[in-house]
Amino acid sequence: MKNVTIFDHPLIQHKLSILRDKNTSSKDFRELVSEIAMLMCYETTRDLPLEDVEIETPICKTTVKHLAGKKLAIVPILRAGLGMVDGVSRMIPSARIGHIGLYRDEKTMQPVEYFCKLPKDIDKRDVILVDPMLATGGSGIDAVNLIKQRNPRSIRFMCLIAAPEGIAAFSKAHPDVPIFCAALDEKLNENCYIVPGLGDAGDRIFGTK
Numbered sequence: 001m002k003n004v005t006i007f008d009h010p011l012i013q014h015k016l017s018i019l020r021d022k023n024t025s026s027k028d029f030r031e032l033v034s035e036i037a038m039l040m041c042y043e044t045t046r047d048l049p050l051e052d053v054e055i056e057t058p059i060c061k062t063t064v065k066h067l068a069g070k071k072l073a074i075v076p077i078l079r080a081g082l083g084m085v086d087g088v089s090r091m092i093p094s095a096r097i098g099h100i101g102l103y104r105d106e107k108t109m110q111p112v113e114y115f116c117k118l119p120k121d122i123d124k125r126d127v128i129l130v131d132p133m134l135a136t137g138g139s140g141i142d143a144v145n146l147i148k149q150r151n152p153r154s155i156r157f158m159c160l161i162a163a164p165e166g167i168a169a170f171s172k173a174h175p176d177v178p179i180f181c182a183a184l185d186e187k188l189n190e191n192c193y194i195v196p197g198l199g200d201a202g203d204r205i206f207g208t209k
């Protein structure tokens with residue numbers, strides 16, 4: 001799994017454990033998703049290029065490092081991906097935000113597209129695609145297909161929990177897109193939910209069940 005990074009940071013693991021608990025309220029769930037996304041952003045952006053910039057401190061002139069270009073786009077997969085946007089955008093406030101609306105058909109488990117609005121200049125940007133769950137991989141694969149049609153500079157996929165089946169399908173479809181996740185779980189159940197997982201991420205974020 002050379003394209004997959006799994007975060008073992010204790011803060012991320014602790015927050016994820018609370019997230020999995022069925023007794024965690026929607027309010028706490030939303031806050032935790034945002035916090036974990038913020039922490040994951042630190043490592044997900046490790047390879048962003050820097051450039052030298054001349055500044056003057058109160059003491060002397062010096063050369064410091066700035067992010068080169070700062071051309072990023074955050075793209076959540078609706079609905080649940082919305083919960084990760086705030087955490088990432090707080091770390092990268094200059095990033096543009098696109099939206100891709102997909103839901104899994106309850107019978108076929110295939111993703112159905114209902115919305116796609118991406119930044120006009122996405123061809124000049126590095127994209128961070130965000131969605132808490134990578135289950136069968138169908139939604140992530142389709143979202144990347146939509147983004148690739150606009151020729152972005154690069155794409156990386158950030159999720160909270162992945163299933164082995166989803167990682168395999170996604171990596172096969174998009175071997176060029178690195179996956180960053182907070183946990184790799186055991187399997188999918190007969191309804192294609194991640195086991196042990198955290199349940200339905202969208203419903204838990206928005207309190208719709």
Ligand code: PRP
Nearest residue numbers: 079080103104134135136137138139202
């Ligand atoms: C969830 C999740 C992913 C998708 C993952 O969304 O947020 O987008 O399922 O499953 P997959 O890897 O098998 O495609 P869902 O379809 O429940 O929509 P929602 O976020 O609007 O509730």
Ligand code: URA
Nearest residue numbers: 135193194199200201
């Ligand atoms: N979508 C979810 O929200 N949870 C899962 O476990 C699988 C897909």
